[in-house]
Amino acid sequence: MDRRSFLSSAAFGAVGAALTACGGGGSELALGGAESSSLTTSLAAARISTVVKSRVIVIGGGMGGATVAKYLRLWGDGISVTLVERMPTYTSNIMSSMVLTGQRSMSSLTFKYDTLRSKYGITTVFGEVVAIDPVGVKVTLADGTVLAADRIVMAPGISFDDVPGLNGSNKMPHAWQAGPQTTLLASQLAALPSRGVAVLSIPKTPYRCPPGPYERACLIADWLRVNKPGSKLIVLDANPGIVTEVDNFTYAFMGLHGNVIEYHANAEVTSVDPASMTLITTAGTIRGDVINMIPRQRAGALVATAGLNNATEGRFAGVNVLSYASTVSGADKVHIIGDSSATTQPKAGHIANQEAKVCADAISRILSGGAPDPAPVTNSACYSTITMSQASWLTAVFRYNPTALAMVPVAASSAASTGWNSDSFEEMSTWFNALMADSFA
The missing domain is CATH 3.50.50.60 (FAD/NAD(P)-binding domain)
Known part of the structure; x- marks a missing residue:
């Protein structure tokens, strides 16, 4: 399956799978089903090139960063990927409110980068990024190490006022x-x-x-x-x-x-x-x-340090959603995905996963001498725990609008539950497991 078909089917397949699986309830399957995801990624993993033709540095190992690193390796032609992250493990924000009620443990929300290294050949560097050179496409770490690449992808999450x-x-x-x-x-x-x-x-x-x-x-x-x-x-x-x-x-x-x-x-x-x-x-x-006390939020501090916080009152990073390249002059080789970017899509783990795939696809095309897909499609969906045993759901599909230069909702493919039920609550774990398996391999 080519990347264009994969991205489109992921968006609409996820919504269809959700509504079918729930019989009117909701779900969020990042790839339109865990089985198709596993098959597609395993076949592609076997074809990953060991010949390095270009290099990409990914900053931040959350939902967006882990996903873009994986799919750059899957879809790119000889792209070497270095993932820079402060912590050796990632703790999911999704489902974390259930720790407050004793229904989840922190360990159940913790994910490692082992498979990204062993299966996809991603290099992990655990350290603090202190500076980014958007023009020279270089990253400086706290220990003085300087990393150079052809592209940089930033996924630093959020910071707080x-x-x-x-x-x-x-x-x-x-x-x-x-x-x-x-x-x-x-x-x-x-x-x-x-x-x-x-x-x-x-x-x-x-x-x-x-x-x-x-x-x-x-x-x-x-x-x-x-x-x-x-x-x-x-x-x-x-x-x-x-x-x-x-x-x-x-x-x-x-x-x-x-x-x-x-x-x-x-x-x-x-x-x-x-x-x-x-x-x-x-x-x-x-x-x-x-x-x-949940404060007001802005892009991860590194975005401001790099001078890329040029949207939403200087809080987030303006991006071209065809590739998630920065809209700051001279910084088009830096791509910003996930919660730090300013788009018309919600800031959420599922959307970070979707943006990462669009970004990986675009960078793979660009580094091979092509242009980004002119009509990307993404989808967003989530569960909301209304009680400790019942949940509601919400889903939306976004398509690129060339007039607005933005991702706009596709009304016919968007839906929400009327009320909540125990079936949706039970299916929440299936959704969560599929999404995290896709992001962290």
Whole structure:
């Protein structure tokens, strides 16, 4: 199967597989099914060239970085790939809210790079990137090592705005990057007294995973109902209202969890006082026993260091979505994918996986003397845990619009569940396993 057909079938196949598998429920299969993914990648892996014709450096080993590294090796003609990552393992943000309720362990969300090395011949370098030369196409590491390549792909994820008054305190963890803060927030919730008050803040858009804060609120509310009778969860939304799955989350907040959740729109946190566990917001002063303070977000710090944060109020990187090359003058050999890029697609793990494939396809074509696919298609889908045993789903397909120079939703191929059920919750694990298997081989 050629790359163009593969990308298109991945988008529409995933949606079709989702609706068929659920019988009206939802799923997110990055390649239109785990079996077809395994077959396609194993056949292609056997044909990977050992002759080096060009070099690509990938910065960041998350969903986008791992996927683009793998598919550059699968689809490229003699492309040597070096993946630079700070940590020797990756911890998935997807499903991490279930650690807060004790339904998932951190170890179940941890993935290694062993198969990317052994099966696909990717070189891994564990270190800190401190500088990027977009013109010279070079990367400098903290230890002084300089790496050179024909192309650089950046997938550094997100960074967070400083919250006035927080000053590095761990009393109000965001837990929006899975890791120590996830464990910390879980322990704080476990210690919440009965009839206690928990607070969750939702930042202004755009942020990582649009449904994420709302589904976390639902999950925590259901857990509080069972484990902390009489407790309350105050949700402070900096946006004018719920930004996604409006019907489902409105019904969940006001109906199902109405005795636990107290929702405030247009409630932006302006400063905090960790000593008194107080938030100063545009809707007044709020105090809580446990505070999940999720700050406003921007591209990974390295994007600003390289001078590539030229979109969305200087928060994210403008890119040409045909190849995800930077739109900064002279930086077109640097490609930015995942949460750091500014596109019309949601910032989410599934989209990072999809952007990575479009980017890998484009770079493979360019390095072989061709041009990027002029009509890429991607798809986005996710589950939202409405209770500890039920989930809703949402899916959308995006197609490149040459007039808008952007990826636009294909209405006929987009859908959402009406309500939630236990079947979707059970299928969530199948979706997660397929997506992570594709990204991390």
